[in-house]
Amino acid sequence: MSAAKTGDASRLDQFLAFSAEVTAFGVVELQGTGQAEAYLQTVDDVVGAALVDELLVLHAKAPRATGNEGRAARGAHLRRTIFGDGKLGPVARNIVKLWYSGVWYELPGAWTETYGPAPQDVTFVVSPSSYVEGLLWTAIGAHPAGAKAPGYGSWAAPPRIPRFADDPVSPPSAEPVDGTVDAERVPA
Secondary structure (H helix, E strand, O other), X not given: OOHHXXXXXHHHHHHHHHHHHHXXXXXXXXXXXXXXXXXHXXXXXXXXXXXXXXXXXXXXXXXXXXXXXHHHHHHHHHHHHXXXXXXXXXXXXXXXXXXXXXEEOOOOHHHHHHHOOOOOOOOEEOOHHHHHOOHHHHHOOOOOOOOOOOOOOHHHOOOEEOOOOOOXXXXXXXXXXXXXXXXXXXOO
């Protein structure tokens, strides 16, 4: 039985910590989607809890980061040990896609040929609410079609894309990006 069913909070916490780091959303934001348990259960069901545990252990062993250099070193370590791994990389990328879209995407054919078929490894929407709760809507400053409408006339204004807390491109105090195009910079 997987931890998602037994209520093992520490395993769910590890999954949330990994997910927060690779999606650039905070743990609280991920919990706010209401999808954490369903997503962990989905990954367990498709690839097996042992493989998920292997990924979570490697993530937990990554060097702690402080400052920009530390974060860069940690990122390089995760790219090398998890995302660059033939077995764990495709699963880790699917976890990112799962959080953003609410869809589990079938693993690549090369993965299946090497590690064996997983009977539940098909592309599917995890739950009716997973699409609506996908992180992509927040990331692009929009809302899912037919759900979470911000109100009448909201499409008259460009979307406001929020800044992420650890965004190295802009300072934390920067204003959110709006979707307008600067007419002077657009080629004629």
